[in-house]
């Protein structure tokens with residue numbers, strides 16, 4: 001191999017607290033691995049940890065900090081999902097409000113960045129600017145905001161303002177929301193008196209003073225999660241990190257090139273926006289063992305009930321009379337079926353159904369096996385060495401700048417990665433061996449936001 | 457009469473009017489640890505929509521892991537905030553503190569605050585609710601704050617305590633019969649529910665209402681300067697003016713919300729008669745709301761300035777005296793200089809209170825409700841389901 005003329009890129013790593021979806025395994029397999037210890041903690045390998053006890057958040061955050069990660073990450077969902085008009089009950093459910101947990105985690109970590117997802121649709125710029133500036137102060141410069149653009153009226157039913165925005169409006173609102181927040185952050189007194197903000201735009205009118213002093217990072221790190229063209233453009237114009245769905249190396253490189261290409265138009269350099277896909281991993285002492293474990297995890301993630309429900313989301317009709325271990329339905333999907341609420345809609349259900357039936361016929365797969373095969377594969381499966389190598393290659397070949405790791409066990413799913421893969425990444429010279437800065441901006445190698453000069 | 461067997465509840469404010477807010481966590485941690493060393497029930501931290509200083513709930517979440525027993529009660533404003541967010545944030549404070557959270561309900565009545573959230577008709581936004589009223593009357597915003605406190609409690613109850621079942625046989629993580637839509641419709645907003653946060657450790661974190669409210673400065677902020685604060689027990693200069701202003705600030709509406717919904721009511725008072733009269737009025741109102749027996753614990757909220765250790769001893773005598781008169785269930789101390797006065801209080805007043813049996817020597821319980829002698833309430837939805845069986 002010819003030597004790469006460029007210096008090796010450092011891999012940025014983040015730890016995603018396990019989500020409230022079927023990626024997170026909550027039931028041990030019947031074969032039984034060690035579960036709860038007498039002290040009430042969970043022993044390694046158990047999947048029975050609490051998704052809500054603060055101890056679980058402390059465990060994951062400290063593990064990530066031990067692994068010298070850039071940041072810890074919390075997702076957000078503002079309405080419990082429903083299926084056939086009833087609350088979806090098959091996945092882990094219930095989570096805390098992000099910013100409050102992150103403030104508490106600031107007390108038990110020292111360097112780790114603390115990222116929270118908060119919707120721009122169901123909040124106002126002033127209150128969020130203040131809450132993120134508060135987190136930045138209370139954590140000594142470690143705050144990050146994943147600004148998402150929730151769209152559905154279903155979620156809106158929990159809110160005073162109600163309603164929803166269509167896709168295009170969501171991003172214009174998000175852009176104006178963020179610009180307003182930045183104006184507020186820039187107005188905060190840094191010794192001097194507060195400056196007035198006077199913003200009047202299409203979505204917001206904000207007049208007054210921002211009472212929070214300028215925070216250690218100036219502006220908290222801004223993350224954008226949304227893959228569409230509008231989402232990429234918004235990220236290119238205003239975000240520091242883009243959190244994207246993981247795809248293979250080729251699609252990853254295309255996405256990467258597309259996003260980075262958009263930056264110069266905004267006077268930004270490629271390194272000003274980090275691309276971090278969300279990924280899962282399964283480790284084993286041998287490749288065969290890791291693959292076997294991955295299959296087992298997939299079976300846990302897709303229970304017979306989850307398999308039928310996944311099918312119903314595509315077909316849009318009740319399929320409860322079907323046997324999850326039997327063949328796929330012959331009937332066609334109802335394109336107007338509205339069984340699932342609070343999930344991303346499937347664009348072309350008929351095409352998905354045709355593909356799944358073809359696969360099932362070709363390989364002789366049951367409903368459950370088909371769902372296992374077609375949904376949510378593990379991103380990196382292998383020995384610690386092969387996973388470190390693959391990840392490194394993924395980053396060095398410009399398919400990403402790093403990863404947001406999504407463990408499938410709460411709270412200790414990240415432990416094996418930190419114990420076994422992180423040292424190998426360090427050996428390869430692509431992961432820090434100590435924190436060099438104190439702020440998340442410094443971990444990510446992001447410039448400090450320029451502060452506009454006083455006009456008065 | 458307050459139940460004679462429970463010693464006075466004791467709380468202290470970490471902030472003070474005229475003292476510039478601090479932004480560093482260490483300052484608050486040190487104060488809260490000191491209050492915990494003095495085995496007080498809880499600390500409060502004031503807030504206002506529009507600051508100044510960091511968000512109060514964020515500060516108390518930040519210091520939760522650095523403390524073990526002390527209750528944490530931030531002010532949370534409701535007028536321009538989503539009730540759903542208020543509910544999840546306070547529930548989460550209860551989770552991260554393992555059952556030590558409360559909140560003080562507060563409103564925003566000024567133009568200045570409304571201007572910070574000024575919203576034009578947003579294009580493409582299909583609204584189901586009305587905008588928060590700019591600079592509305594105190595009676596109006598307090599009546600809405602009462603609705604917010606109501607729905608916040610319902611959201612906490614919307615997960616029954618044993619909703620999570622993790623039943624491998626059926627693949628079900630929760631028993632959805634124990635998760636409830638709250639379907640709350642107030643005058644200006646509606647909330648469908650259920651919450652996204654499981655029922656917090658205390659069931660319902662402690663709801664506090666300050667029935668007098670701050671004496672607002674000209675811009676709606678706290679009045680500056682500590683020079684006017686009285687030594688404890690001495691009526692303040694301009695005290696009658698303060699009372700006159702309190703009425704303007706909707707004291708009647710505050711009392712209604714406290715009587716209907718609060719676990720703890722704070723009554724700003726400089727003499728025992730005022731405190732006692734307010735307490736009697738609150739309990740009568742609570743009975744009218746069907747809360748008999750019960751109603752909020754009423755804490756006299758006293759301005760305190762401890763310029764010497766003699767003042768600290770005098771304060772112990774004064775608290776003992778008021779408590780013996782039965783005018784309050786306890787005290788909330790508003791210190792002129794929190795750093796100086798809390799140290800003097802813990803050093804000088806706390807030992808005297810302990811000697812007189814008016815203050816615990818160590819915490820027996822772990823939750824704020826336990827400190828206050830308040831039972832952990834059952835979910836209203838669990839009770840309704842029981843009743844329907």
Ligand SMILES: Cc1cc2nc3c(=O)[nH]c(=O)nc-3n(C[C@H](O)[C@H](O)[C@H](O)COP(=O)(O)O)c2cc1C
Nearest residue numbers: 075076117148149150225226227228231243244245
């Ligand atoms: C990797 C990833 C993570 C996301 N996480 C959240 C989340 O935690 N909460 C949320 O409300 N939306 C989340 N979103 C949704 C996005 O904010 C956005 O609404 C959605 O992707 C649709 O926008 P798009 O068409 O631009 O992709 C996420 C999206 C992506 C791609």
